Amino acid sequence: MSKPKVAFYWCASCGGCEEAVVDLAEDILGVVSAVDIMFWPVALDFKRHDVEAMPDGSLAVSFINGAVRSSEQHEMVEMLRKKSQAVIAFGSCAHMGGIPGLANMFGRKELLANSYFDVPSVINDQKVLPQTTFDAPEGKLTLPEMWETVKTLDQVIDVDYYLPGCPPPVKIIKEALNAILTGQLPPKGAVLAPDEALCDECPRRDTKPDKIIISKFVRPHQILMDHEKCLLAQGLVCLGPVTRKGCEGSCTKASMPCTGCMGPTSRVVDFGGKALSAIASIVDAKDEREIEAALMEVVDPVGTFYRYSLPTSLLHRRYVQTVKEGE
Amino acid sequence: MSQPNMKSNGTPKVGVYVCHCGINIAHTVDVAETVKFAAKLPYVTVVRDYKFMCSDPGQELIQQDFRDGKVDRVVVASCSPLMHEATFRRALAEAGGNAFMFQMANIREHVSWVTLDKVAATDKAKALIAAAVARVVLHQPLQKTSVPVNPDVLIVGGGISGIHAALTAANAGKKVYLVERDPTIGGHMAKFDKTFPTLDCSACILTPKMSAVRSHPNITLWTYSEVAGVEGYVGNFKVKVRRKPRYVDEELCVGCYECIEACVYKKPRFPDEFNVGLSMRRPIYIPFPQATPLVAVIDPETCAQIKTGKCKHPCVEACLRNAINFDQKEVIEEIDVGAIILATGFKTFDASRVSRYGYGKYPNIYSSLEIERMTNAAGPTGGEVRLTNGEKPKAVGIVHCVGSRDNHTNQWCSRVCCMYSLKLAHLIKERTEAEIYNFYIDMRTPGKGYEEFYERLLKENVHFIRGRVAEISDWAMTPEEEGKLVIRAEDTLVGVVRRIPVDMVVLSVGLEPQADADDVRRLFNISCGKEGWFLERHPKLAPVSTFTDGVFLAGACQGPKDIPDCVAQAGAATAEALALIDAGKVELEPNTAYVLEEVCSGCQTCIGLCPYSAITFDKEKKVAVVNGALCKGCGTCVASCPSGSLQQNLFTDAQILHEIKGVVNYV
């Protein structure tokens, strides 16, 4: 019986997810022997027309990381969708939009203007902007056009499973691979990580006071953290209680609060909304002014509560008229 | 909309029943249209409309469909759930269903009664129906839990209402705690000489009840005390009572007055509260001869010993029973009761707020309460009505509606002023033969024997002038007005402005909520109406109940009342309390929170948020645990649970989110 065929693919991502796969280290050899990797741009030779030539559904699984930002990425993932029995959104960007998703707070036009006009090191008197088509003396040059909005993988194609994390913890990747190889997958749509919040496996868990009531939230650079005690109890906005476990508290071990890259549990429909609710509720103040003072140091609610998940927020963003460059 | 949970429910079969409520709904909402609409909603198997769903035949429609297996859950679109939710839940249960497989759409109070535009009203009704259907699809069968009721009763306020309630409950064999703020019970009624319309002696009918309270084996009387805290819930309240030190041992004192006579203040020089300042008392005093308990009390504000510690305190020596004890401290009593009756009464309107009536500016202008004391045989003047110069008044004006029916002060009618004004007119005339002028807006004399009493006063040649008094001054325009108080008012019957010179004016002040009514209502977690009177659960159908189960209202704290009404209501409130107690247990709405143990991460966010300490942390399982008996179902913890691992029966995230989807995306 032939080995299952798998593909790894990346969209708008940082490459950290590929690195995470490489971090399987010795185990990667095990994986390589258990499956046929048909397609992995970063590491192996492959041919697009080979993929095109594959019969639909001939790939057992495609692991796709990165947010989707352009029609070209869209084309590619749609093709992979056709060729694959299962598509797994790999990592925070494919799962929830990830950090690049924060770009949805702004228009593409703003991004371009800022990068090519505003930053102090640029000297651009002619106000030159990269053009989708440009007639060089020798001929026509083209650049692909970016979408106005960063999208998650399941906002452009149907996704079977999600592997959360920025990047997904090696342990979670291994377990997912095993589940696939042994055919022990949960129902479609599931996130391939435990459905409990991080506190459950956080090394600081047993230091929690009986009641967590915060008189004033602080930012990490404002205090010397206790290296044992619950970070939330120290007044830091730690999203461990909101966030899926699976990383074993890699950030809290380093005395830094959880920022939520593993995303919410299955029982939460909007990560940011829920996180905000939990954090605001434990403030120990009753009148408006006190409350605002207590929450003052949460200077950036969107960036704090939707750090990795803005494109999946229920609001998503206000409707924007897509603008062509230069307009 | 997504598939509901088939495992536990099977495919839902929703029955939708739209009520016309006569024409209350049907007049504005196109019922037929909503029925057509509802029929298309997912999982709806039966849709009916009916004139009055709450009627027996209406309920029978539901029950029949259930028995026939046509529906397994029900939406009724009619009035507010606060009105009839219980009715329909019962109907469903009686038919063998589960009472909580039910949801109500409020298309009367929230739609037909507040909307003129029929199209808009129908549209809104559809939205609410769609929401109810979307939600009921996810309902789960639930069981009510019940907890035992503590049979003891707390009664707050020792006026006639509180006294009557206490005696009634005690006579029914219940243990009663009666808490009164003043040193004695009796309230306002104890201050009156006579009561209208029968003119029987107030003391004669009240004092026996007062001493009955004192001596009743089932009644614990705590005067000079206040409720300091209330916790718990219907059937199981935990109450803290603060007993202020009176510096006289209640058990030892026999009320012999020796200590009072011995006081270093040979002459009484402090305003006497009971006589509303018309007379003076000493720092150590007994409010009045029939005070209950008949125990002296020392006023720490005025007692030299307590203030300076430099008093020879002859009172101590004077007391043969060594009852006086300056070391007495405040005591907090903690009691458990099953029901609470509030009978905290009223205060009278401060006449000086209407400056044009000259109260406090001119001599011989009195509030009605002051005259009540003056006319009282046991009062400061021994029952004589006298001017400040000691002479009898030859002409007295009685001004009605001072602080009542007046947009500048209080809008409401105080209900008792007309009658007590007539009573005072009679008493003053009886004692002084003076000419009495009543200035009234309307004479309001509903009540047994009241109109007859009015007739009688007319025969007694008391003058009645219909018109609101404009001003009272000492400004004389004619010789005969010299040295008199001149009442200027329009006589609306004759249509002329009249100036009536009198020697004495009685201002018939209205009734107002107690100054601290707002604190008290918070203490007992009930509401006040806009005017500040305690809010009854329903003005007609639940006039002595409040929105807080187990807390009942008696007397004027709920609104102005005369003595008969107060007593009647006290009886009613007691009956409600007894009904609650004798049922033995209370059923609790099962809308409690619950933890999904298998997925709770033990983050403990919820624990500090529960106002009832109903959530604890299981150190073994490392999960939060909700104590269903303590949980009141506010759902705060659910909204705060960071991982959605806490839910609330009847208000799960799923149910509410579906209701929202339904209410917005109903077409």
Next chain:
Amino acid sequence: MSENKSTPKPFEPRIVAFFCNWCTYTAADLAGTARMRYAPNVRVVRIMCSGRLDPQFVLTALREGADGVLIGGCHPGDCHYQEGNYKALRRFSLFKRMLNDLGIEPARVRLEWIAASEGDKVQRVINEMTEAVRALGPLKLEPRALEGLEASLSEKAAELVLTQGETS
């Protein structure tokens, strides 16, 4: 003459209200009993306490098509459950900042303290808010997914909450 056809229907705001059972919901009943007329644009979802209000509810309402959300709770100190309204206030104070950063006008999401006796306030607030939102116009949100997937997304959300709705 053909103008009538071409002119679109005037914008009618859709507002979802979350009313506390003990105060604002009762007040709304009172307004009804007193036959106070007010704008028909608000649809009420009853909750036991403003403290039950999860910001996810507001976000869901807006995502589903509401142009505004009104939250009604008991006056400070009056909460039937002692402190639920303070929790609502805490969440709201941070939430409105976040909405603002996301470009949602403050007037679209409003928190009001309305006592059981204040039927007239229900009337006033609903009329005010309806006009305020009407003035702002429809809340247009970017579709979260490409054609076709939007539905399946909300399905998914529904499934998620359902699986947990079962666990009672």
Next chain:
Amino acid sequence: MTRKITIDPITRLEGHGKIDIFLNDKGGVDHAYLQVPELRGFERFAQGRPAEDMPQITPRICGVCPTAHHMASTKALDDLYKVDPPVAAKKIRELMYSTFFVEDHALHFYFLAGPDFVVGPTAPKAERNILGVLGKVGLEIGKEVIGMRRQLRDLMTLVMGKTIHPVFGLPGGISRPIAKEDQQKFVDAAEHAVEFGKFTLKIFGDVVLKNKAYVDAITSDMYTHKTYYMGMVDKNNKVNFYDGDIRVVGPDGKEQSKFPPGRYLEHIAEHVEPWSYIKFCYLKDVGWNGFKEGADSGVFAVAPLARLNAADGMATPLAQEAYEQMYSVLGGKPAHFTLATSWARLVELLYAAERMRELAKDPDIVDPNVRTLPTETPKEGIGIVEAPRGTLIHHYVTDERGVITKANLIVATQNNAARIAMSVDKAAKGAITNGKVDDGVLNLIEMAFRAYDPCHGCATHALPGQMPFLVRVYDRTGNVLQEIRRE
């Protein structure tokens, strides 16, 4: 009528570079353009975020060198709050950074550039990958490489929280100290790394330098540009990755300028072209004169070879040895041979290992005091480090609450962008004659910029640099005559 060859990332995915080669009728190359087709706008959406989040947000620009972004960002925060971290914090940061360098340089040599040198540019493409390398050097070594990498990354995880996207950097220090009992692990790993560095250089010597074909390739004109070079140096003008001044030398190797990070704007400017999303850095005081070589063109290079050119030597003995050996073979400083970058990288690897060893043994690194709390009101901060791929600049302006109002990020590959474009053009011109393009030819072109290890992920906040290729050769009517693909 010109023909057009497109060398395009097979995935057609933004972030991969894309090369268009225009051929003239004689089949020679008119011009070859390297395009970078994506922008993610981190600089824009950094605005409104609290500054202390930057060390966690900016690494998402690139998951291959997140530690570099993390460090640059953290140093920018020190400057922003004008706070000086305790000695232990500084040393631990540099320890981590050295560890990262060893690991990253190793990855590049063995996995990415290695195939060209170890297996050979003209070897069959199927062998020209990590497996080929292993075939040549033996599986044992392969295991050694993987094992080394894991050992180092485990230590990075221990201190930085995560290796991919670290979290430990804070203004004024780091989030938590190193436990005494852990110090030995670092010492062991460092010793191991030094051996690894030596032995990697040995492989390079054996396999590459003993092969005349390579040495010729390295020194061939096709891979040579006489430009300025930039790198960070310590006070003795020795190479330093974590801290120091920026030094620029001219094509003649003489110091052109030397400045502290805070003054970068006086020396570095960015030029925009309409045909690429990447911005091209140049020396401000020389000016932009197009894609040209020489002293009058502001074009300059960064990354290993540039760093070595810009410095007077290495701060550790073994590395200094290797440094001298390299220049003696290459015929002195500065070396203009692009392909020598891989060699320079191995010299740096050895330096990083030695530096790691020094720091690992330093008693200071287990001092519990690793934070100085900021007291100043934040305003503006600049942080510069040497990323493996070259000079990396983070520059933030904030309001008084420390919320970013402006951010400027200049990354290694932008600094190299102009020179890379020139290299590709030159290599194409050298490699393609009579319009014949085959696999070997393509590799010759690819080698020209792979040596820079360009990270377009960093450069445009798109994806990291190793690009699979598609080459289409069109005839006059635009039909595909020839198609060649490769990894």
